[in-house]
Amino acid sequence: NAGVTQTPKFQVLKTGQSMTLQCAQDMNHNSMYWYRQDPGMGLRLIYYSASEGTTDKGEVPNGYNVSRLNKREFSLRLESAAPSQTSVYFCASIPSGYYGYTFGSGTRLTVV
Amino acid sequence: SQQGEEDPQALSIQEGENATMNCSYKTSINNLQWYRQNSGRGLVHLILIRSNEREKHSGRLRVTLDTSKKSSSLLITASRAADTASYFCATDSKAAGNKLTFGGGTRVLVKP
Numbered sequence: 001n002a003g004v005t006q007t008p009k010f011q012v013l014k015t016g017q018s019m020t021l022q023c024a025q026d027m028n029h030n031s032m033y034w035y036r037q038d039p040g041m042g043l044r045l046i047y048y049s050a051s052e053g054t055t056d057k058g059e060v061p062n063g064y065n066v067s068r069l070n071k072r073e074f075s076l077r078l079e080s081a082a083p084s085q086t087s088v089y090f091c092a093s094i095p096s097g098y099y100g101y102t103f104g105s106g107t108r109l110t111v112v
Numbered sequence: 113s114q115q116g117e118e119d120p121q122a123l124s125i126q127e128g129e130n131a132t133m134n135c136s137y138k139t140s141i142n143n144l145q146w147y148r149q150n151s152g153r154g155l156v157h158l159i160l161i162r163s164n165e166r167e168k169h170s171g172r173l174r175v176t177l178d179t180s181k182k183s184s185s186l187l188i189t190a191s192r193a194a195d196t197a198s199y200f201c202a203t204d205s206k207a208a209g210n211k212l213t214f215g216g217g218t219r220v221l222v223k224p
Contacts, residue, residue: 004154033211042116042200042214043155058211090154098143098204099214100157 002026006091008102013081013111021076021107023091030096032074033058034066037106043090046110049074081111116144116201116215125146126219128175131188133218135180135201144177144206145212149198156185190202 004025013019025032025045030051035043035058049068063085065077074093078085088108092101119134135144143162147155159166161177161184174187177217188195197218204210 035214040216042202042216045211045213048211059213092155098160098162100145100147100160101155102157103147103152103154 004091004093004102004104006089007107008105010109011109011110013078013109015082015111017081018077018079019081021091022073022090022110023075023104024073025091025093025102026072027093027095027102028071029093029102030071032068033092033093033101034064034074034076035090035092036060037088037090046076046089047111078109081109083111085109086111116203116213117198118201118215118218120218122219122221123168124223125191127191127193127222127224129191130193131195131220133186133199135186135215137185137201137203137205137215138182139185139205139207140179140211142206144164144175144184145202145204146173146184147202147214149217151207152198155211156198168194171190191220193222193224196222198218222223 007022033048037043047066049055052071065073071111088106091104116135116137145160146158149155167191172189177184200217202214
C-alpha cells in the first residue's frame with residue numbers, strides 16, 4: 001500500500017535514553033516533515049526536509065535531530081529523551097508544489 | 113504559535129444534521145487545508161482551497177474562504193456516525209516559510 005510508514009507505533013523510554021523514529025514514503029515525494037501532537041492541540045512542526053540532502057528547523061526543534069537518508073526516508077532522533085517529549089509524532093510528505101500532506105499513522109512516545 | 117484557530121472546539125450533533133466549523137488565521141496565506149483525524153490515527157487530507165478561491169466542494173464537504181476576514185469554514189452535510197473525528201485547518205503562508213501550520217482542531221461527535 002502506497003503511503004507513509006512510521007516505526008515504531010509505540011515506545012516507552014526512560015529519561016536520558018535515546019532513540020530514532022523511522023519514516024519512509026513510497027510516493028516519490030520531495031518534501032518530508034516531522035510533527036508532534038500534544039493532547040488537545042494541533043500539530044507543531046519539529047523539522048522538515050524540502051528535498052533530499054536538505055533539512056531545516058521547524059517551530060520546536062530543540063532536543064531533536066533529523067536525517068534525510070535518501071528520498072524515501074526521513075528519521076527523527078532523540079539523543080537524550082525528556083518527559084516533555086512525551087507526545088505523538090507524525091511524519092508527513094508531499095510532492096513539490098501545493099498539495100495536501102500525506103501523513104503516517106504516528107508514533108506514540110512516552111518518556112518516564 | 114498557531115496560525116489557525118478553530119471554532120468551536122467541540123461540536124455534538126445528531127446523524128443527518130449538518131456540521132459547521134470555522135477557522136480564523138492571522139497572516140496572508142497561499143492556501144488553506146482541512147484535515148480529519150480519527151481517534152488514534154494519522155491525519156487525512158480532506159480539501160485544499162487556494163487564496164484566490166472562495167468556495168470548494170468535495171462530496172458532502174463544502175469549504176469557504178474569506179481572505180478579507182482571514183477565515184474559512186468547513187461544512188459537512190448530512191453527517192454520519194463515521195464523520196466523528198477531529199477536524200483541523202492548516203495554513204500555508206510565506207510568513208511561516210511556506211510550511212503548513214495547524215490549528216488546535218474541532219472535535220465532532222455525530223450521534224446515531
